[in-house]
Amino acid sequence: NDDNVLHIGGIFPIGGKGGWQGGQACEPAASLALEDVNNRTDLLTGFTLKLHWNDSECEPGLGASVMYNLLYNKPQKLMLLAGCSTVCTTVAEAAKMWNLVVLCYGASSPALSDRNRFPTLFRTHPSATVHNPTRIKLMEKFGWSRVAILQQAEEVFISTVEDLEARCKETGIEIVTRQSFLSDPTDAVRNLRRQDARIIVGLFYVVAARRVLCEMYKQNLYGKSHVWFFIGWYEDNWFEVNLEKEEVGCTKDQMRIAAEGHLTTEALMWNQNNQRTISGKTSEDFRLRLNEVLRQAGYDIDNMRYPEGYQEAPLAYDAVWAVALAFNKTMERLHKHGKSLKNFTYTDKETADGIYSAINSTQFLGVSGYVAFSSQGDRIALTQIEQIINGTYVKLGYYDTQSDNLTWLGKEKWSGGKVPQDRTIVRQVL
Numbered sequence: 001n002d003d004n005v006l007h008i009g010g011i012f013p014i015g016g017k018g019g020w021q022g023g024q025a026c027e028p029a030a031s032l033a034l035e036d037v038n039n040r041t042d043l044l045t046g047f048t049l050k051l052h053w054n055d056s057e058c059e060p061g062l063g064a065s066v067m068y069n070l071l072y073n074k075p076q077k078l079m080l081l082a083g084c085s086t087v088c089t090t091v092a093e094a095a096k097m098w099n100l101v102v103l104c105y106g107a108s109s110p111a112l113s114d115r116n117r118f119p120t121l122f123r124t125h126p127s128a129t130v131h132n133p134t135r136i137k138l139m140e141k142f143g144w145s146r147v148a149i150l151q152q153a154e155e156v157f158i159s160t161v162e163d164l165e166a167r168c169k170e171t172g173i174e175i176v177t178r179q180s181f182l183s184d185p186t187d188a189v190r191n192l193r194r195q196d197a198r199i200i201v202g203l204f205y206v207v208a209a210r211r212v213l214c215e216m217y218k219q220n221l222y223g224k225s226h227v228w229f230f231i232g233w234y235e236d237n238w239f240e241v242n243l244e245k246e247e248v249g250c251t252k253d254q255m256r257i258a259a260e261g262h263l264t265t266e267a268l269m270w271n272q273n274n275q276r277t278i279s280g281k282t283s284e285d286f287r288l289r290l291n292e293v294l295r296q297a298g299y300d301i302d303n304m305r306y307p308e309g310y311q312e313a314p315l316a317y318d319a320v321w322a323v324a325l326a327f328n329k330t331m332e333r334l335h336k337h338g339k340s341l342k343n344f345t346y347t348d349k350e351t352a353d354g355i356y357s358a359i360n361s362t363q364f365l366g367v368s369g370y371v372a373f374s375s376q377g378d379r380i381a382l383t384q385i386e387q388i389i390n391g392t393y394v395k396l397g398y399y400d401t402q403s404d405n406l407t408w409l410g411k412e413k414w415s416g417g418k419v420p421q422d423r424t425i426v427r428q429v430l
């Protein structure tokens with residue numbers, strides 16, 4: 001019966017063209033988690049968790065109207081799931097007025113790590129700044145203390161670079177130049193050459209990345225004397241596709257030559273080992289079930305036609321588990337005071353605080369790896385390092401920032417046969 005149902009709201013980016021349509025895989029993943037949670041007799045005993053959701057198209061305005069409809073239509077919601085940085089920013093900034101926790105499964109913007117603006121926000125999706133300690137660790141490993149930055153003028157990259165600059169300063173790594181561009185990187189790449197930049201951290205979306213790569217080729221800023229750090233969440237063959245459509249101006253061969261040897265960093269979103277997670281399933285079990293659901297939905301999975309958000313699907317699955325575990329904890333506490341989540345209202349700050357502190361201390365092994373939140377509500381995550389060797393990505397290692405532990409596989413290859421230098425070495429002929 002209805003009064004033993006705990007209702008939550010969900011805002012998923014499905015349609016539209018701008019930004020990230022990751023709800024296409026994340027909403028099905030969230031639904032799988034609801035199924036698993038509701039099948040557990042030892043969780044939320046006597047209650048069913050129900051998700052009411054709608055499409056934000058990754059548009060903050062539409063996301064806001066979806067939120068209002070969820071809040072102003074019965075039944076009362078207990079918290080909100082959301083995706084896309086722009087939508088999470090809008091929803092999380094407003095949610096405190098309704099005393100609602102917001103759990104973002106698809107928001108990477110560093111700006112969201114701000115308890116003043118977003119006092120009730122948690123993320124199972126790591127902030128883009130999670131790459132920075134890994135980049136610094138690699139610079140230290142290879143002895144690079146003179147680096148350059150090339151970024152696209154987008155909010156997420158601007159705040160990521162600010163974090164990277166601060167960390168470089170702390171570590172004594174000199175940033176010889178920071179170049180940014182809107183959509184044409186020609187001048188910015190030329191300035192890198194003028195400053196004799198050798199180790200370059202690149203922060204841009206994948207369309208801009210293709211333009212940068214072609215410009216690197218044309219200006220000869222690649223090969224045995226240069227190392228580029230790119231973002232690791234582009235699709236694997238990103239530097240060989242859409243070259244005509246986007247009028248990149250380089251051939252596939254030229255792009256491959258320029259791309260050879262670059263490093264990438266990315267947050268791990270699929271648990272790497274075959275451990276049983278909180279759901280009793282491994283991440284591989286989850287992948288097989290998700291693939292089946294997506295096939296039913298018409299995606300040609302067997303020919304690698306994945307929906308957007310497939311990479312982030314474990315983050316949505318684990319977000320629902322985080323909510324279920326937190327509600328379970330809150331219900332036990334409320335029960336002691338003769339209260340129940342069922343009676344939560346948007347003005348019930350006390351219960352909201354109970355939900356907040358329950359989520360804040362929730363930690364478990366999920367299909368996306370170990371789930372835990374920082375004091376800013378950020379996801380604590382591992383990162384993975386890869387390098388393009390003979391045209392394909394090879395795993396070089398993993399980094400755990402918390403324990404400062406770099407697992408290195410020793411597979412890196414440098415086209416000049418040795419680690420590139422971060423500057424021109426002028427030998428004094430005495």
Ligand SMILES: CC1(C)CO[C@@H](CC(=O)O)CN1
Pocket residue numbers: 019020022083084085086106107108109233312
């Ligand atoms: C790794 C990526 C693609 C970064 O952007 C996230 C979407 C967003 O931050 O709006 C989704 N995951």
